[in-house]
Amino acid sequence: MNAQTTLSRFTSPSNQTHLQSLISFIKSTTQTFQLLQIHAYLLRTSLIQQTTFSVPFLNRISLPPLQNLNYSLKVFTQISRPNVTHYNTMIRAYAMTIHPERGFYVYRDMMRHDVRPNPQSCSFVVKSCIRGCLFLGGVQIHDRVFRDGHCSDTLLLTTLMEFYSVSGKCEDACKVFDEMPMRDTVAWNVLVSCYTRNGRTRDALGVFDAMRSGEHGCDPDDVTCLLVLQACSNLCAFEFGERVHQYIKVHGYIHALNICNALVAMYSKCGQLDKAYEVFQKIPNKDVVSWTAMISGFASNGYGREAINGFRQMKTMGVSPDEQTFTALLSGCSHAGLLDEGRLIFDKMQTEFGVVPNVHHYGCVVDLMGRVGLVEDAYDVIMSMKCKPDATIWRTLLGACKVHGNLTLGERVIEHLIELKAQEAGDYILLLNMYLSAGHWEKVIEVRKLMKEKGIQTTPSASTIELKGEIHEFKVDDTSHSRINEVYEMLDEIEKQLKIGGYDAELNDVGSKDKETRLSYHSEKLAMAFGVLATPPGTKLRVAKDLRICTDCHNFAKMLSGVYNREVIIRDRTRFHHFRDGRCSCNDFW
DNA sequence: CGGTATGACC
Numbered sequence: 208m209n210a211q212t213t214l215s216r217f218t219s220p221s222n223q224t225h226l227q228s229l230i231s232f233i234k235s236t237t238q239t240f241q242l243l244q245i246h247a248y249l250l251r252t253s254l255i256q257q258t259t260f261s262v263p264f265l266n267r268i269s270l271p272p273l274q275n276l277n278y279s280l281k282v283f284t285q286i287s288r289p290n291v292t293h294y295n296t297m298i299r300a301y302a303m304t305i306h307p308e309r310g311f312y313v314y315r316d317m318m319r320h321d322v323r324p325n326p327q328s329c330s331f332v333v334k335s336c337i338r339g340c341l342f343l344g345g346v347q348i349h350d351r352v353f354r355d356g357h358c359s360d361t362l363l364l365t366t367l368m369e370f371y372s373v374s375g376k377c378e379d380a381c382k383v384f385d386e387m388p389m390r391d392t393v394a395w396n397v398l399v400s401c402y403t404r405n406g407r408t409r410d411a412l413g414v415f416d417a418m419r420s421g422e423h424g425c426d427p428d429d430v431t432c433l434l435v436l437q438a439c440s441n442l443c444a445f446e447f448g449e450r451v452h453q454y455i456k457v458h459g460y461i462h463a464l465n466i467c468n469a470l471v472a473m474y475s476k477c478g479q480l481d482k483a484y485e486v487f488q489k490i491p492n493k494d495v496v497s498w499t500a501m502i503s504g505f506a507s508n509g510y511g512r513e514a515i516n517g518f519r520q521m522k523t524m525g526v527s528p529d530e531q532t533f534t535a536l537l538s539g540c541s542h543a544g545l546l547d548e549g550r551l552i553f554d555k556m557q558t559e560f561g562v563v564p565n566v567h568h569y570g571c572v573v574d575l576m577g578r579v580g581l582v583e584d585a586y587d588v589i590m591s592m593k594c595k596p597d598a599t600i601w602r603t604l605l606g607a608c609k610v611h612g613n614l615t616l617g618e619r620v621i622e623h624l625i626e627l628k629a630q631e632a633g634d635y636i637l638l639l640n641m642y643l644s645a646g647h648w649e650k651v652i653e654v655r656k657l658m659k660e661k662g663i664q665t666t667p668s669a670s671t672i673e674l675k676g677e678i679h680e681f682k683v684d685d686t687s688h689s690r691i692n693e694v695y696e697m698l699d700e701i702e703k704q705l706k707i708g709g710y711d712a713e714l715n716d717v718g719s720k721d722k723e724t725r726l727s728y729h730s731e732k733l734a735m736a737f738g739v740l741a742t743p744p745g746t747k748l749r750v751a752k753d754l755r756i757c758t759d760c761h762n763f764a765k766m767l768s769g770v771y772n773r774e775v776i777i778r779d780r781t782r783f784h785h786f787r788d789g790r791c792s793c794n795d796f797w
Numbered sequence: 798c799g800g801t802a803t804g805a806c807c
Binding site for chain 2: 295299327330331333334361362363364365366368369391392393394395396397398399400428429430431433434436437463464465466467468469470471472475494495496497498499500501502503504529530531532533534535537538541565566567568569570571572573574597598599600601602603604605606633755779780781782
């Protein structure tokens with residue numbers, strides 16, 4: 208039916224059929240001016256007071272693509288006795304705007320008018336609390352769940368899980384999950400996402416296995432796979448990732464672009480570029496995300512030239528880069544030490560592609576310049592930035608100051624970090640090591656005192672290694688692993704062997720605890736020793752570390768790769784280190 | 798079917 212002719216019918220009083228088609232017209236039109244005409248008609252005939260008309264109308268103007276909150280509010284106030292559905296529409300609409308907290312106000316208004324909230328109202332208002340960071344508001348809703356008789360509404364409880372998850376209350380989210388009478392796949396997926404988000408990545412993988420066991424009647428779906436692949440990326444869990452890949456193939460999800468893109472990212476983040484490329488090549492309709500994931504994979508594994516090449520191909524294929532693509536490219540240049548190329552890309556990004564540099568882009572440039580020793584210039588770059596420098600960017604420069612022994616600049620940089628109230632233990636450790644290297648003992652003592660005064664908590668660093676799809680975690684001076692005694696014995700044995708090969712623990716870098724900390728017991732060394740212990744000779748070792756690898760452990764890994772003839776991949780907070788034949792692919796240390 | 802959901806700086 209033609210839209211104009213339909214519309215003209217509503218100028219005169221209508222029969223039931225006409226009113227029916229009016230509703231479907233409201234639901235289908237994309238023209239605001241037609242809605243305005245209908246609005247006038249609804250007001251004139253008072254049909255707006257009837258739920259059957261006002262609900263679809265309010266929905267239409269409150270949700271994308273025609274979302275207009277001022278208009279919604281106007282219509283809402285014209286309804287003399289709004290019912291629960293009207294309120295729900297308003298709460299839901301506000302939940303997705305830049306003023307999500309207003310959803311909570313609407314909810315309170317609804318209570319004041321004695322309109323009983325249904326599970327949907329609660330879900331939407333919890334969503335408002337999530338988006339608006341209203342922690343107490345969310346808890347309030349949760350407290351009411353039993354009283355309102357909504358304790359078996361899967362959707363509401365899932366939204367509450369999500370609420371606790373983003374609030375960092377992993378335990379509470381799990382409690383809600385445990386107490387749910389019925390759990391669907393989405394609830395399970397939220398559990399996975401909750402574990403990943405809150406650092407319980409290994410448990411996220413456990414959930415995947417639990418779902419697959421078939422005992423819960425909820426098989427992993429495509430979203431589960433996306434979430435679990437993220438967890439594998441974080442943990443460098445290559446073998447587990449391969450299992451997920453297999454599952455994806457069996458269930459036909461391999462044709463979904465987002466799944467393929469996540470696979471490329473996962474393999475890249477496990478240091479398996481060949482696998483990443485294999486998946487990438489087979490993607491028929493590569494989008495900007497696919498290309499960026501691949502370029503980023505090249506970049507973080509130290510293949511700057513390949514990253515640039517990938518970018519060229521991408522342009523040839525007619526895919527336009529976005530700001531994240533340039534971040535990947537620039538970080539590729541910095542990891543590979545390609546100063547001129549990086550600068551050129553940074554310029555072209557702005558002139559040719561009109562991308563305004565953001566904090567990520569600047570972060571790469573600062574790293575690029577700091578790495579080649581242009582620390583003062585890097586400082587000037589930060590000071591000239593149009594956006595506010597974040598802690599990461601200062602930390603990057605601080606690392607460069609450490610490598611190049613620029614103490615005076617390092618002191619200035621730490622001031623900036625303190626100003627941002629973002630200084631971490633690692634920053635002080637870096638400064639401490641700079642003073643140590645320079646032999647400024649009185650300064651060393653001063654920093655220690657400062658750290659003590661400020662109560663700076665040093666979180667012990669952790670490393671993980673995957674064996675047969677199982678993740679083993681080690682902390683500094685770990686005593687918790689079941690085979691820890693064997694691990695320490697093996698570590699001593701390895702150190703003996705490496706010393707013969709010329710390895711000497713560099714004693715001028717200290718760990719995160721205090722000056723008595725034995726270098727030998729850094730978590731990545733424990734993980735490597737366990738790998739040597741528990742796998743057949745020649746097996747590749749893949750270690751993930753949450754902080755940056757120190758010079759000593761880097762040397763240790765280099766030597767180990769030669770003496771024991773093992774390929775070692777260590778992924779630290781910033782990048783990959785591929786050790787082979789006594790060498791590393793990176794240029795971080797020399 | 799409203800709730801989960803692909804690629805970024807150290």
